[in-house]
Amino acid sequence: MEFExxxxxxxxxxxxxxxxxxxxxxxxxxxxxxxxxxxxxxxRAYGNVxxxxxxxxxxxxxxxxxxxxxxxxxxxxxxxxxxxxxNPITAAITAIVVNAGAYIxxxxxxxxxxxxxxxxxxxxxxxxxxxxxxxxxxxxxAFRRMIPALGNQFIVSxxxxxxxxxxxxxxxxxxxxxIMAANFRAVEIWSAVAVFYLIMTGTLTLIxxxxxxxxxxx
Amino acid sequence: xxxxxxxxxxxxxGPISVLKDVDLTIDEGEVVxxxxxxxxxKSTLLRCINALxxxxxxDLIVDGISVRESRSKVRLIRxxxxxxxxxxxxxxxxxxxxxxxxxxxxxxxxxKADATEQATALLAKVGLADRGHHYPSELSGxxxxxxxxxxxxxxxxKLMLFDEPTSALDPELRHEVLRVMQSLAEEGxxxxxxxxxxxxxxxxxxxxxxxxxxxxxxxGDPAVLLDSPExxxxxxxxxxxx
Numbered sequence: 001m002e003f004e005x006x007x008x009x010x011x012x013x014x015x016x017x018x019x020x021x022x023x024x025x026x027x028x029x030x031x032x033x034x035x036x037x038x039x040x041x042x043x044r045a046y047g048n049v050x051x052x053x054x055x056x057x058x059x060x061x062x063x064x065x066x067x068x069x070x071x072x073x074x075x076x077x078x079x080x081x082x083x084x085x086x087n088p089i090t091a092a093i094t095a096i097v098v099n100a101g102a103y104i105x106x107x108x109x110x111x112x113x114x115x116x117x118x119x120x121x122x123x124x125x126x127x128x129x130x131x132x133x134x135x136x137x138x139x140x141x142a143f144r145r146m147i148p149a150l151g152n153q154f155i156v157s158x159x160x161x162x163x164x165x166x167x168x169x170x171x172x173x174x175x176x177x178x179i180m181a182a183n184f185r186a187v188e189i190w191s192a193v194a195v196f197y198l199i200m201t202g203t204l205t206l207i208x209x210x211x212x213x214x215x216x217x218x
Numbered sequence: 219x220x221x222x223x224x225x226x227x228x229x230x231x232g233p234i235s236v237l238k239d240v241d242l243t244i245d246e247g248e249v250v251x252x253x254x255x256x257x258x259x260k261s262t263l264l265r266c267i268n269a270l271x272x273x274x275x276x277d278l279i280v281d282g283i284s285v286r287e288s289r290s291k292v293r294l295i296r297x298x299x300x301x302x303x304x305x306x307x308x309x310x311x312x313x314x315x316x317x318x319x320x321x322x323x324x325x326x327x328x329x330k331a332d333a334t335e336q337a338t339a340l341l342a343k344v345g346l347a348d349r350g351h352h353y354p355s356e357l358s359g360x361x362x363x364x365x366x367x368x369x370x371x372x373x374x375x376k377l378m379l380f381d382e383p384t385s386a387l388d389p390e391l392r393h394e395v396l397r398v399m400q401s402l403a404e405e406g407x408x409x410x411x412x413x414x415x416x417x418x419x420x421x422x423x424x425x426x427x428x429x430x431x432x433x434x435x436x437x438g439d440p441a442v443l444l445d446s447p448e449x450x451x452x453x454x455x456x457x458x459x460x
Contacts, residue, residue: 121270122307122366126321126373127297129289136324140311 007188011179018175019196025089025171026158026200029096033157034150036097037104044109046130055105062102068163071095075167092164092171100157107153111145112138144215151208155201162197172196221246221377221408222267226276229262229432236262238432239276244410246376249403251419251440252412254429255455260412263429264379267410268299281376297325300370304382306362308354314341314365315350321373333372340368344398360391364398371402378402380411414459420444428452 043055075091123133162173176193222244229237252260265271269285269292278285280295318337322328344364384392428436447453
């Protein structure tokens with residue numbers, strides 16, 4: 001068969017719209033996931049029994065279920081059980097935040113606990129409260145160690161947005177699907193969609209590379 | 219006036235009893251040298267003083283505050299009891315100067331300029347005026363430990379705790395750290411030093427404590443104890459470290 005470039009050109013505007021939505025959902029997910037992940041990770045690493053158990057249940061619940069089930073639950077089941085009605089995009093963002101947060105929590109916990117215990121003691125021995133030791137001493141060191149694992153998670157989350165096709169969010173994969181349904185040009189459309197994803201994940205990788213280069217891992 | 223007072227202090231790690239009913243009073247201006255075989259509880263005793271280890275029984279009063287008080291009170295104890303670790307534990311992402319200025323800035327809430335000025339003076343005091351902008355990884359072990367001493371001093375403690383400060387150093391680097399410690403003692407700083415440096419105990423120490431199995435076995439004048447140890451276990455121990 002012949003690869004029809006014109007099909008790709010025609011589809012570009014629609015795919016761009018989808019890609020924009022994908023980036024938007026992914027960015028919101030990463031920022032929200034990072035915040036939730038840091039809180040839950042620190043609860044796991046340094047919290048008392050109650051905080052620890054809460055964070056543990058959250059992480060296990062999310063890691064133990066597929067993201068498709070999670071977003072279906074948020075979009076279709078939540079209105080029935082709690083009378084909360086949300087639009088597909090909000091459901092998608094919520095799902096990605098909650099999902100990424102659980103994985104990031106484990107990344108945060110692991111990297112904070114990997115910092116030599118003597119540094120925490122040295123900070124405490126100066127008479128600082130634990131939160132200041134974590135913020136000024138351990139945090140900056142742990143963050144450097146987190147970068148490779150965070151990069152991994154960011155890429156996984158970005159690609160996971162394609163699963164929100166199941167609740168009809170018009171992100172990149174959904175746009176591709178709709179164009180394909182109209183013109184049946186599977187090769188051109190899915191190639192273009194794949195390239196869009198590659199550009200997005202490639203950009204992420206580049207940003208992480210630069211960040212990592214600028215910060216020595218100690 | 220007593221600065222540190224152990225009252226029947228016990229400390230366990232699980233089923234293992236590390237400190238057994240320890241009674242000990244340390245006054246201002248004393249330089250106490252703690253020696254003993256490994257596992258005798260000397261480091262644990264030191265770490266109980268600034269509450270890095272929690273005591274299980276009895277009471278421990280440091281500068282009028284019990285280590286069993288609230289967390290904010292425990293922080294006051296830690297500000298009065300500077301600590302120097304065997305592994306230096308300098309903050310690797312900060313320069314020597316930033317390490318020393320860290321306490322004044324974040325504990326005493328000084329401005330950056332004031333904290334840096336203090337830190338510069340302290341680095342000069344430990345003989346590292348020209349190393350302020352080096353990172354710990356760019357310093358020798360002896361230099362790192364002197365920065366660590368300056369960092370602890372920067373919070374202006376009344377008492378300094380040394381946990382085997384020269385054990386991780388090559389023999390030729392030890393003396394530079396010991397010299398700084400000696401000049402500190404000569405200025406009248408109250409010091410508690412866990413060490414195997416018998417020479418330091420003799421020359422600088424005002425009091426020698428020999429620990430064994432979580433008990434204070436011998437407590438007295440360093441010169442007398444080192445020259446004619448009556449306790450057979452101390453005599454045996456000294457033969458091994460000399």
